Amino acid sequence: MKVTIYDVAEKAGVSIATVSKVINNTGNMRESTRQKVMRVMEELNYYPSVMASALTGKKTQTLGLLVPDISNPFFSEMARTIEDSAHEQGMSVIMCSTDEDEEKEKKYLELLRRKQVDGFIIASSFREKKLLEGIKSAGIPMVMLTQNSGTLGVTSISVDDFTGGYEATSHLLSLGHENIVIITEPRLSSKMRLYGFREAYETYGFSYKEELVMETVASMENGKQCFQEIFQKKKRPTAVFACNDLIAIGVIQGAREHGLNIPEDLSIVGFDNTILATTTVPSLTTVAQPIKEMGKKVVDVIVDHIQHGEKNAERILFKPTLIARDTTGKPHKNG
Amino acid sequence: MKVTIYDVAEKAGVSIATVSKVINNTGNMRESTRQKVMRVMEELNYYPSVMASALTGKKTQTLGLLVPDISNPFFSEMARTIEDSAHEQGMSVIMCSTDEDEEKEKKYLELLRRKQVDGFIIASSFREKKLLEGIKSAGIPMVMLTQNSGTLGVTSISVDDFTGGYEATSHLLSLGHENIVIITEPRLSSKMRLYGFREAYETYGFSYKEELVMETVASMENGKQCFQEIFQKKKRPTAVFACNDLIAIGVIQGAREHGLNIPEDLSIVGFDNTILATTTVPSLTTVAQPIKEMGKKVVDVIVDHIQHGEKNAERILFKPTLIARDTTGKPHKNG
DNA sequence: TTGAAAGCGCTAACAC
DNA sequence: GTGTTAGCGCTTTCAA
Numbered sequence: 001m002k003v004t005i006y007d008v009a010e011k012a013g014v015s016i017a018t019v020s021k022v023i024n025n026t027g028n029m030r031e032s033t034r035q036k037v038m039r040v041m042e043e044l045n046y047y048p049s050v051m052a053s054a055l056t057g058k059k060t061q062t063l064g065l066l067v068p069d070i071s072n073p074f075f076s077e078m079a080r081t082i083e084d085s086a087h088e089q090g091m092s093v094i095m096c097s098t099d100e101d102e103e104k105e106k107k108y109l110e111l112l113r114r115k116q117v118d119g120f121i122i123a124s125s126f127r128e129k130k131l132l133e134g135i136k137s138a139g140i141p142m143v144m145l146t147q148n149s150g151t152l153g154v155t156s157i158s159v160d161d162f163t164g165g166y167e168a169t170s171h172l173l174s175l176g177h178e179n180i181v182i183i184t185e186p187r188l189s190s191k192m193r194l195y196g197f198r199e200a201y202e203t204y205g206f207s208y209k210e211e212l213v214m215e216t217v218a219s220m221e222n223g224k225q226c227f228q229e230i231f232q233k234k235k236r237p238t239a240v241f242a243c244n245d246l247i248a249i250g251v252i253q254g255a256r257e258h259g260l261n262i263p264e265d266l267s268i269v270g271f272d273n274t275i276l277a278t279t280t281v282p283s284l285t286t287v288a289q290p291i292k293e294m295g296k297k298v299v300d301v302i303v304d305h306i307q308h309g310e311k312n313a314e315r316i317l318f319k320p321t322l323i324a325r326d327t328t329g330k331p332h333k334n335g
Numbered sequence: 336m337k338v339t340i341y342d343v344a345e346k347a348g349v350s351i352a353t354v355s356k357v358i359n360n361t362g363n364m365r366e367s368t369r370q371k372v373m374r375v376m377e378e379l380n381y382y383p384s385v386m387a388s389a390l391t392g393k394k395t396q397t398l399g400l401l402v403p404d405i406s407n408p409f410f411s412e413m414a415r416t417i418e419d420s421a422h423e424q425g426m427s428v429i430m431c432s433t434d435e436d437e438e439k440e441k442k443y444l445e446l447l448r449r450k451q452v453d454g455f456i457i458a459s460s461f462r463e464k465k466l467l468e469g470i471k472s473a474g475i476p477m478v479m480l481t482q483n484s485g486t487l488g489v490t491s492i493s494v495d496d497f498t499g500g501y502e503a504t505s506h507l508l509s510l511g512h513e514n515i516v517i518i519t520e521p522r523l524s525s526k527m528r529l530y531g532f533r534e535a536y537e538t539y540g541f542s543y544k545e546e547l548v549m550e551t552v553a554s555m556e557n558g559k560q561c562f563q564e565i566f567q568k569k570k571r572p573t574a575v576f577a578c579n580d581l582i583a584i585g586v587i588q589g590a591r592e593h594g595l596n597i598p599e600d601l602s603i604v605g606f607d608n609t610i611l612a613t614t615t616v617p618s619l620t621t622v623a624q625p626i627k628e629m630g631k632k633v634v635d636v637i638v639d640h641i642q643h644g645e646k647n648a649e650r651i652l653f654k655p656t657l658i659a660r661d662t663t664g665k666p667h668k669n670g
Numbered sequence: 671t672t673g674a675a676a677g678c679g680c681t682a683a684c685a686c
Numbered sequence: 687g688t689g690t691t692a693g694c695g696c697t698t699t700c701a702a
Contacts, residue, residue, distance in 0.1 A: 002473075045469065045473075047445060047448050047449045048449060049390075049449065049451060050449045050450045050451070051386050051389045051390050051395065051450070051451050052390055054386045055384075055386050055387055055390055060386065060450075061450075062429070062450070069415065070405075070411055070414055070415050070418065071408070071411045071412045071414070071415035071610075073406070073408060073411070073610075076405055076406045076408070076411035076414075077406045079405055079406070079411075079430070080404065080405050080406035080432055083405065083430060083431070083432055084432070087431070087439075087442075087443070087446075090446075092429045092431065092443075092446055092447070092450065093429065093430065094397070094427045094428065094429050094430075095414070095418060095428065095429075095430050096418070096422075096427065097415055097418055097419070104422075107422075108422070108427075110382060111422075111425075111427055112427070113382045114382045114383060114384065114385045115385045115386070115395075115396075115397070115427065116384060116385070116386055134380065138337075138380075220610070220613075220614070249614050253613075253614070256616070275406075275408075275555070275611070276610070276611070276614055278555075278588075279555070279584050279588070279611055279614060279615050280614050280615060280616065281591070281615065281616035
């Protein structure tokens with residue numbers, strides 16, 4: 001049925017050890033033997049089993065990627081670069097969308113562990129850090145993406161969220177907005193962005209108030225709903241800073257449905273700079289994360305850990321870039 | 336180091352066979368033994384190795400998914416539902432973005448084969464059908480997604496592209512457009528949509544001409560470029576039917592940059608109904624594919640093949656739905 | 671330069 | 687009800 005190393009060995013008239021050597025390019029042998037074996041492998045359409053070789057202590061050449069939602073453009077764009085970089089190293093990636101749900105996080109982590117992935121890329125939140133500790137103490141390489149690892153002590157790759165939040169906010173403040181709402185997500189990165197928001201607010205001499213902060217899970221629908229709330233506030237804000245593009249887009253849609261003009265009646269800043277930011281009209285002012293570089297870096301790091309063992313945990317921060325487009329402007333005098 | 340079935344057996348004071356039985360819920364045994372083994376597995380943090388069990392003839396519980404580009408919202412939305420359905424069945428999915436590149440298709444197919452995935456979901460084009468024949472003749476389950484399998488004889492899941500193309504086009508024709516350009520992709524699905532386009536064109540009594548057809552690879556950038564070409568045509572078309580949303584959005588952007596009003600100066604219809612269709616302004620008239628149902632169906636089918644063997648190849652067509660939004664309207668008299 | 675054989679972690683008869 | 691054992695397909699000493 002399935003062709004194995006034995007079939008190849010037999011047909012080539014050598015031992016399986018020899019075949020194994022040509023597969024892995026190890027040991028020495030007569031060039032003619034190597035050629036012959038190669039030829040037979042071709043003829044027989046032989047594909048060495050990764051399973052079997054993994055069982056003997058080799059790697060599975062597989063990475064586990066846990067993201068909140070692969071259909072969120074931010075993560076799908078990230079996944080794409082991760083996938084490409086991984087494939088360059090001969091590794092494939094198993095994707096898992098957790099919805100930031102603790103049950104799923106646990107389940108997928110276990111599943112991937114049973115599949116002996118060589119390493120984990122964690123972009124989901126894992127409020128329950130114990131789950132991650134298990135894999136850390138098992139010595140399986142792991143790196144955090146778009147968030148730092150807190151007390152866990154593994155290397156993390158993210159954008160400088162504090163600065164990103166600061167820049168988004170001061171862009172708005174410098175345009176003259178004084179009543180800005182921030183919509184956060186229940187993630188660590190949002191927390192840092194919120195601190196940046198606060199810092200900017202106070203730097204500009206305004207007093208930061210709790211009531212400026214809203215929280216929701218990333219989706220367009222939820223963004224729309226946030227707009228509703230904002231719309232009903234007594235003292236209506238003139239600007240909103242959404243912690244990601246998806247939410248920002250939802251706010252825009254909500255605003256349009258209520259007949260507001262953007263940015264005249266409401267300025268909006270997003271975060272991520274996904275494809276959505278450029279396709280919406282007016283195009284979205286947002287804080288760009290260097291998705292491609294981050295994706296590439298994260299596999300470089302994990303592959304390095306896999307091959308050369310865990311290094312000291314680093315915290316790698318990428319620089320966010322404010323991209324001013326058309327959803328931000330000066331507030332109306334009577335805003 | 337790694338805890339194995341032996342460690343569990345030893346600590347529980349039973350044989351590995353017994354442990355294996357509790358893992359797989361097979362055979363009978365005293366309830367107390369089962370309990371004890373379970374407890375020890377917990378204590379030891381034991382994760383049965385999928386590798387090892389796969390080696391003994393069991394499945395790997397892994398699906399291979401080949402798409403052109405996971406960062407295209409159509410495919411990322413599809414991937415999400417596939418992933419969810421697969422996880423419900425205890426399977427995970429390895430994603431591969433081929434860019435419709437033959438080299439990559441070949442490489443990823445081999446890699447996945449070496450990893451002994453239980454089945455393939457093929458949404459990439461595979462112009463070189465020989466590649467797929469290999470896996471078919473190896474008896475590995477496979478199903479085509481968003482395209483039918485041609486002479487390959489495997490079951491396929493797609494939308495009724497012909498009808499979709501027909502409806503998109505007659506929507507435009509019935510609005511009074513007479514000079515419509517279609518932008519296709521180099522994929523089989525586009526070919527069917529083109530036939531639908533042609534059929535509609537002729538049904539309405541107009542003569543279809545080759546020069547109405549453009550072809551490009553799906554991306555916003557390419558959509559923009561197509562607009563350039565359209566813009567320069569002597570007899571400027573009043574409408575375009577793009578074979579997917581990404582391209583359609585590109586056309587919209589191109590048109591806006593040239594100061595055209597949509598739909599007054601140019602009507603546009605897309606295909607897929609991804610998130611992009613709702614976030615753009617004006618919102619995109621497009622032909623919806625039931626992404627969720629298709630994704631669910633495709634894993635149902637593949638799982639069934641894996642478990643009960645290949646059935647007769649079916650061709651499963653889902654119904655496309657034209658969603659008229661704001662990028663289509665009557666043509667200008669002097670269009 | 672090549673091969674024999676032990677072992678990776680598990681499953682599935684088949685004994686006891 | 688429970689254990690023994692022969693593989694699964696491969697890698698890797700160690701001998702020859």
